[in-house]
Amino acid sequence: MASHVVPKTWKNGLLEVGPGVFAYVQSSGVDPRGDTGIANAGLIVGRDGAVAVDALMVPSMTRRLVAAIKKVTTKPVAKLINTHHHLDHTGGNAFFKTAQIIATDKARGALEPGFPPVPLLQRFMPRFAAEFPKLRVVLPTVTFQDRMVLYDGDREIQLWHPGTPAHTIGDSVVYLPKEKILFTGDLCFHYVTPLAFQGHVGHWIKALDRLLDFDADILVPGHGAIGTKQEARYVRDYLVLVRREAKKRFDAGLSPEEAARDIKLGPFRAWSDADRVLPNVMRCYAEFQGQPDSPLDLPRMLAGMEALRGHATDHTCL
Ligand SMILES: [Zn+2]
Numbered sequence: 001m002a003s004h005v006v007p008k009t010w011k012n013g014l015l016e017v018g019p020g021v022f023a024y025v026q027s028s029g030v031d032p033r034g035d036t037g038i039a040n041a042g043l044i045v046g047r048d049g050a051v052a053v054d055a056l057m058v059p060s061m062t063r064r065l066v067a068a069i070k071k072v073t074t075k076p077v078a079k080l081i082n083t084h085h086h087l088d089h090t091g092g093n094a095f096f097k098t099a100q101i102i103a104t105d106k107a108r109g110a111l112e113p114g115f116p117p118v119p120l121l122q123r124f125m126p127r128f129a130a131e132f133p134k135l136r137v138v139l140p141t142v143t144f145q146d147r148m149v150l151y152d153g154d155r156e157i158q159l160w161h162p163g164t165p166a167h168t169i170g171d172s173v174v175y176l177p178k179e180k181i182l183f184t185g186d187l188c189f190h191y192v193t194p195l196a197f198q199g200h201v202g203h204w205i206k207a208l209d210r211l212l213d214f215d216a217d218i219l220v221p222g223h224g225a226i227g228t229k230q231e232a233r234y235v236r237d238y239l240v241l242v243r244r245e246a247k248k249r250f251d252a253g254l255s256p257e258e259a260a261r262d263i264k265l266g267p268f269r270a271w272s273d274a275d276r277v278l279p280n281v282m283r284c285y286a287e288f289q290g291q292p293d294s295p296l297d298l299p300r301m302l303a304g305m306e307a308l309r310g311h312a313t314d315h316t317c318l
Pocket of ligand 1: 084086167186222
């Protein structure tokens with residue numbers, strides 16, 4: 001396992017990562033209050049219009065994103081890509097009224113029933129509680145299965161779905177082959193603990209293996225700092241560690257909560273939201289039980305994460 005130094009801070013805001021290609025990073029370092037809901041986005045300005053990658057979560061966030069976009073281009077956002085159905089990537093869809101919204105058919109299907117109930121969101125992400133009642137689901141208008149390519153002048157924008165559930169059932173990444181830039185959606189979390197509560201950890205590891213084959217120099221993750229393939233390897237290392245250690249404890253008859261408390265995270269304990277080890281272990285257990293599609297018990301997950309945070313504060317031994 002790669003040991004590494006977790007940066008104290010990183011650049012945020014709308015950052016140009018290639019000619020006319022921007023990453024929008026909301027966080028600026030490991031936040032003790034947690035990173036849940038604080039996603040990244042992207043912008044690709046082309047000859048005919050602009051393409052946005054993800055719409056963030058609550059109105060205050062998306063308003064800031066839209067204002068930042070207007071500072072770098074007067075072109076309309078003609079297309080918006082949702083890298084997956086999660087609220088922190090689709091909550092702001094309503095702000096892109098004139099855009100075609102593109103996602104995998106599976107991501108659209110997962111968004112169709114609507115967002116999780118407001119009280120659950122408020123418990124999970126209390127910092128944004130006041131804004132959740134304002135959210136309105138806006139579904140993708142164009143879907144694809146495994147692959148789609150958008151052309152805008154010389155620019156080629158490839159969309160790719162790994163073919164299995166990974167972070168969620170319908171993940172996609174956005175790849176610019178000429179510029180060697182990859183918007184990974186939530187297949188990558190950089191210095192922020194990956195969250196698999198609706199995912200499949202084993203398949204996610206395989207999806208990362210395939211992602212590492214892309215010819216890319218710059219990776220814009222769904223959460224955390226802009227990075228390179230090195231950070232994608234750390235994400236893979238984390239998932240491999242958690243899955244391997246969860247299996248030992250599953251075989252020994254420990255509950256997911258006991259396993260999550262017991263697993264030593266090594267360098268990853270410095271990443272934000274270390275308590276996500278519990279949902280990640282719970283998903284591994286579902287996999288080991290042969291029920292990878294069974295939904296996670298969210299109230300149990302939240303109670304367990306709250307207990308883990310208390311445990312970490314009391315004994316600093318998470
Ligand atoms: Zn997500």
